Amino acid sequence: KGILKFEYSIATPQVYTHKFEINEPQHHYYNVGLWSGGDSNNFLLDILFYKNNNVLNIGYHSTRIGISEYNEDRQYMDDISMENLKKRDVAYLFYNKYLLKGLYLSFKLSSYYTSNLYLDDNFLDFLIGIQYNIEI
DSSP states (O other): OEEEEEEEEOOOOTTTTSSSSSGGGGTTTSSSSSTTTTEEEEEEEEEEEEEEEEEEEEEEEEEEEOOOOTTTTOOOTOSSOOTEEOOOOOOOEEEEEEEEEEEEEEEEEEEEEEESSSSSSEEEEEEEEEEESSSO
């Protein structure tokens, strides 16, 4: 058994911004809603396999972030130079292993390729987790 998931979203520059700073849709400087804010596009591709309560997920997520600003005349990503464009591409492998009733062990390996977003542009991320009473 398996599932193929595909998602694509575009947010114009005027989304998640306001002409008055106090009305910005943020919580402690993090966007509320779409994590990448306005003037961005997101692409997600996931392939999930299920067998005996175990889950294998192979995926790819790509994000491009421009400058979100309140300006009715601006078009989507039209005035952004390549130096200001924030990029994030993530390829990942996730495995959720069923141990016993309600107990799971999770492994995730992600490879990040970024620019203008984090302190390090390219890095690996490894996660090990234990879940109890959380069904996937």
